Amino acid sequence: MAFAPRLIVPVSQHIGAPAVPVVKAGQEVVRGQLIAEADGFFSVPVHAPATGIVEAIDLMHSAAGPKVLSIVIKVYEAASQQVLESYPVDPMQLDRDELIKRVQNSGLAGLGGAAFPSHVKLQVPEEKQAEVLVVNGCECEPYLTCDHRVMLEQPENLLQGVRYALRITGAKRAIIGIEDNKADAARLLREKLTDNDPISVELVETKYPQGAEKMLLKSLLGLEVPVGGLPIDVGVVVNNVGTLAQLGRLLPSGEGLTERVITVSGSGMEKAGNYLVPIGTPVSFILEQVGVEAEYEEVIMGGPMMGMSIASLEVPVTKGTSGVLVFRERRFIEEQGERGTRFPCIKCGRCVDACPMRLNPAQMVWLAEKREYTAMQEKFNLNSCFECGCCSFVCPSNIPLVQYFRIAKSINNENRKATA
Amino acid sequence: MSRKPIVLHTAPHVKRPQEVPVIMRNVVFALLPILAFAIYQFGISVLALTLVVTLTCLATERFFNWMSNRTSSLGDWSAVITGILMALTLPPGFPLWMGVVAGFVGMAMGKMVFGGIGFNVFNPALVGRAFVQAAFPVAITTWTPAFFDGRFTQFIPTTLTMPFMMPPDISAWASSVAVDGFTGATPLGLQKFQDTQTAAMELLTGMTAGSAGETSALLIFVCGLYLAFRNMMNWRIPVWIFIGVTVTSGALYLVDADKYPDPLFMLLSGGLMLGAMFMASDMVGSPVTARGVMIYGLLIGFLTVVIRVFGSLSEGIMYAILLGNAATPLIDAMTQPRVFGARRKEQSP
Numbered sequence A: 001m002a003f004a005p006r007l008i009v010p011v012s013q014h015i016g017a018p019a020v021p022v023v024k025a026g027q028e029v030v031r032g033q034l035i036a037e038a039d040g041f042f043s044v045p046v047h048a049p050a051t052g053i054v055e056a057i058d059l060m061h062s063a064a065g066p067k068v069l070s071i072v073i074k075v076y077e078a079a080s081q082q083v084l085e086s087y088p089v090d091p092m093q094l095d096r097d098e099l100i101k102r103v104q105n106s107g108l109a110g111l112g113g114a115a116f117p118s119h120v121k122l123q124v125p126e127e128k129q130a131e132v133l134v135v136n137g138c139e140c141e142p143y144l145t146c147d148h149r150v151m152l153e154q155p156e157n158l159l160q161g162v163r164y165a166l167r168i169t170g171a172k173r174a175i176i177g178i179e180d181n182k183a184d185a186a187r188l189l190r191e192k193l194t195d196n197d198p199i200s201v202e203l204v205e206t207k208y209p210q211g212a213e214k215m216l217l218k219s220l221l222g223l224e225v226p227v228g229g230l231p232i233d234v235g236v237v238v239n240n241v242g243t244l245a246q247l248g249r250l251l252p253s254g255e256g257l258t259e260r261v262i263t264v265s266g267s268g269m270e271k272a273g274n275y276l277v278p279i280g281t282p283v284s285f286i287l288e289q290v291g292v293e294a295e296y297e298e299v300i301m302g303g304p305m306m307g308m309s310i311a312s313l314e315v316p317v318t319k320g321t322s323g324v325l326v327f328r329e330r331r332f333i334e335e336q337g338e339r340g341t342r343f344p345c346i347k348c349g350r351c352v353d354a355c356p357m358r359l360n361p362a363q364m365v366w367l368a369e370k371r372e373y374t375a376m377q378e379k380f381n382l383n384s385c386f387e388c389g390c391c392s393f394v395c396p397s398n399i400p401l402v403q404y405f406r407i408a409k410s411i412n413n414e415n416r417k418a419t420a
Numbered sequence B: 001m002s003r004k005p006i007v008l009h010t011a012p013h014v015k016r017p018q019e020v021p022v023i024m025r026n027v028v029f030a031l032l033p034i035l036a037f038a039i040y041q042f043g044i045s046v047l048a049l050t051l052v053v054t055l056t057c058l059a060t061e062r063f064f065n066w067m068s069n070r071t072s073s074l075g076d077w078s079a080v081i082t083g084i085l086m087a088l089t090l091p092p093g094f095p096l097w098m099g100v101v102a103g104f105v106g107m108a109m110g111k112m113v114f115g116g117i118g119f120n121v122f123n124p125a126l127v128g129r130a131f132v133q134a135a136f137p138v139a140i141t142t143w144t145p146a147f148f149d150g151r152f153t154q155f156i157p158t159t160l161t162m163p164f165m166m167p168p169d170i171s172a173w174a175s176s177v178a179v180d181g182f183t184g185a186t187p188l189g190l191q192k193f194q195d196t197q198t199a200a201m202e203l204l205t206g207m208t209a210g211s212a213g214e215t216s217a218l219l220i221f222v223c224g225l226y227l228a229f230r231n232m233m234n235w236r237i238p239v240w241i242f243i244g245v246t247v248t249s250g251a252l253y254l255v256d257a258d259k260y261p262d263p264l265f266m267l268l269s270g271g272l273m274l275g276a277m278f279m280a281s282d283m284v285g286s287p288v289t290a291r292g293v294m295i296y297g298l299l300i301g302f303l304t305v306v307i308r309v310f311g312s313l314s315e316g317i318m319y320a321i322l323l324g325n326a327a328t329p330l331i332d333a334m335t336q337p338r339v340f341g342a343r344r345k346e347q348s349p
């Protein structure tokens, strides 16, 4: 996709400490140039997605709602947009610490949606041992197809990235888990493997939320990550295909992350599809490019189950944006069903059946209504809920279960901070 | 940019369309064939009784809405289900005014005092039924022969009993209208008090006396299947009840085949099928987890047989379900699912 005239690049596109701007308003930047540096280990630097001039460093809209510090770049139309900064190396010659540093310098953060800093994910704690590297090739949500496209179009980058990741983590083998409706991607990748390759490709059932780390590990390896634990607790490191494909491309050249593949889709959109989009592109520009007319009512960043509907079309694409969905109907639900009025919980148990974490959402909602947020965590493992939205999806009473859980979690967090 | 405002709401942004009123409406649809058969079998008395009870239920719900200053909750259709179900569990010639009492008490005490749909502990239809069972012990056990002549043109004499009057004795009338062979006694009563077995075929097809809508086990089963297939009923509940009944009565039958009825009879007779398919499976009063549902179903099946065999009443399913409803909060508390990634022993209590 073309460059928007103005790119809005937040300094915090990842989970962790925001990056610190190293450019000033009025300064010229070259595509790929570092514009904000990492603030400590748990942070990710930001690179200029295009050649241009820094117009401002100011608070701008974000998908989540609150305004965040962003570097606004006015793109030079005439510029060649060649990525200038690069220090080519052969990653296979470097040691682990050096590689991790380079991953951090590349500005990579999980492209699956959560935007967890990739170098942190790849760093195996001293006392632990990574056995398997799981490569997540399952779309995180329905409607999104960006991971599929990445596998089909950049298989070399992906496999290269997997090999680097194996080296960094010290894992002996890697499994690429792909949903069984994307057998073409699996075939393509398998063809490119060598004999006795430490990498293998496996198909898993297509169902939401298969792309959730813990679900994928269960399907692929039969492993359950302990409550409150991370995959490394069972000897696994998980990374998304999009992330590793970028890793395979960025590491050898020493470039920074400046673009990503996103799915642009929704009802009644003509040029729906996957686009390689510079980071910082405002949603309004994307919609213009794909030719969406003015009649839409809801725009979602991310997927339909977990994404956020955005209040302003000036919200930019960030490293964690996997898609932009446009719905024309006032509410998508109205297209399919009834009004969406809320009824009391009829204890039908559907949410209990639906919850992939085997929680008891019904019980938690009863507690949430009584504001017993601590009991929700202590007795019902609220924090195991990863907000997949399955419970809300099935609830015949239209109870916004996930919303209750989000609120309960943040209140619990506040209280913990207050007492700590 | 001058565009229409964008709507904001929280994820998930898509939703399965099946909502409460849709489910409830389908339960009503599933009950209609059973009701039609009951009318065919016992005539216009059943039609009148069903209308009266259902309207009472609706009026009661609306009255309580009004009392508590809430908007009408009639739109969720659940009161209609309660009304039809309750009517189906009553004897066909049940006096209409007593039907009003049953409807009112069931809705008021069984549902609205708890706060309406979703908050009730007991199945409202059964609460009403239990109340009139205690209040009008004679009327509730006055059975009418099925397929009597003139059932479409005349009411059963008891139907039109004046309010607050006790219904007349209709045994003479009953024997005068009965088509040969049909007596007014229910299969369960026959078995318990007279030691006569009714053939399974008659029970299946409903060629017997009994409460208005409980006679044809087969028809009820088919209607229940419809709901189960549309994923609008938890099919595990009736299945576990059937297993509970079969195991309990099977054990008794093995001990003494002369004294105790065989499991097939137990399954097909009385209100068991209706109760298991439509009342025990009411979502509100049943546990939410699969394991909880198992315990609940087995408990109801077991209690039904015990009450039928050892109790003073011939029918046990009603009290069994009410007891099952009462046990539900406890069962729910005991059967929390094992959280993903939690070790088996660490289960929260």
Ligand code: SF4
Pocket: A354, A355, A356, A357, A358, A359, A361, A384, A385, A386, A387, A388, A389, A390, A391, A392, A401, A402, A405
């Ligand atoms: S959002 Fe609902 S279904 Fe998903 S993990 Fe949380 S409680 Fe379970």
Ligand code: SF4
Pocket: A344, A345, A346, A347, A348, A349, A350, A351, A352, A361, A362, A365, A391, A394, A395, A396, A397, A398, A399, A401, B288
């Ligand atoms: S799905 Fe909704 S109505 Fe059913 S038990 Fe869960 S919260 Fe209650």
